[in-house]
Amino acid sequence: MSPLLFSVLWTLIKVAFALFAVGLNIAGLLGWVERKQSAVLQDRIGANRADIFGFRILGLFHPIADALKMLTKEDFVPTGVNRLFHTMAPCFSLGFACLGLAAIPYGGVVHIAGKTLSLVPIESPAGLLFVLAMLGLGLHGVMMAGWASNSNYALLGGLRGAAQMISYEICMGTILAAPAFLYGTLNLETMVEKQAGFLWGPIPRWGAFTQPLAFILFLVAGTALSKRAPFDLPEGEAEIVGYHVEYSGMKFGMFLMTDFMENIVVSGLAVAIFLGGWQIPGMALDGLSGAILMLASFIAKLLAVLFVLMQVRWTLPRFRFDQLLSLGWKNILPLALANFLVTVWGVYLWR
């Protein structure tokens, strides 16, 4: 096998892993987690009726039932919509969210059978920028859906979404400037490698400990960017009608999926930049077992972050829109800038 063909195949395998094993798999499961976690913390039982041959296994068949329902529902397109954009909008939303998954470092470089393999699907020196760009492009799906629907409610929802996402896009960039400066790179893989070892005693040299303020701000801004509660104003399922009112069937399902997907991307970024990525403190990982441990470590951290974000989602009430924007522009952005300045001075004085 020629080296070129091998590298192409290996990249395809990694992308397939990112999309199917991480993206779609966890996004599907998140629907179940969302229902069950909210149910348990609200003293309920939660969805447990879907069964196959009488087996219910804690309602785990509900995501499958949901997907089947979405796929078999009528895809109703109202009169007056711009059909092209109306169809493109969910594809844009979900597509860019999925693309963002491809640059997340699920593992580092390992040596297996004399070959040097990288476990990052897209090895790019600007991986962080790539993910941020994909998160930013997801905005177009929201605006397109709002505009193409030929409905004032959807349009206003889309504009709300656009304002929110652009605001938090800027916050996100400013927040991530500090850790990027600290690590001295935009390559997510290198960032993870810089977090090896221990900071002080048993505390690992993770971004969450070297950049605690940036970590908290990142979680807030990331939740807002992926349009999850308490920042789910663009959707506002029941109260304030969102950009996808005119959607039904699987197109609507794709918008729902986008939320989960963006949540996974943001959590992946949080793990890679702030929680040491695939690192296990005090262990040097290599070889086949190392690769498996890397993936397991990364996925475990990813699930933990998703769990906490889900808990926040079911704890806090929704923000008002002006509160949301003032939180972004007046609080997070200045704090992120201050954090960046302190980081720059700190790094300058340390050297």
Place this chain on the structure above:
Amino acid sequence: MAMTVRPVERPARTLKEQIFLWEVWIGLVVTFRHLFVNLARHVLRALGLNVEPGAVTIQYPEDPAVLGKRARTRHRLLKREDGSPRCTSCLLCETICPAKCIHITPEESPDPRIEKRAKTFDIDIGLCIFCGDCVEACPVDAIHMDANNVELSSYTREDMIWTMPELLGDVPKLPRALRATRPASGVS
């Protein structure tokens, strides 16, 4: 009288509340406590231990519905000690019914001490609004709304009509298609 305005002082937010993160943390502690306590209870119950249930949910179709003691449910006609219906066909319930769902046909009673009795007594549950006025109006305590039956749906409008034997409990309520040939409503 002139309207008085009482200015209410809004409590000023402290710095701790304005930072917001501490309050979020308090909320998270509450929800995490609920989550883990309930999870532990679910697991312990699944293992067969008799602890408090982790959820207050009633699994309705499997477990019976829990109704309040004073819940107004389906009507029930009462009988005298000799087994004949208490209803004297005074038509007070039919008159007071705001939904006009009660239909009574009176007839002579063979008992000389009782003037009338009901020949037919139909209640259209599909029209009934469960106000309980019929129960209040009845002078002989012949009608109650305590059958504790809330599963009243049916596939046709005719099947929503309960006849006297069914309301008395003499005959089980069956859909019309399943019923053997017998008068739609008759004297018990």
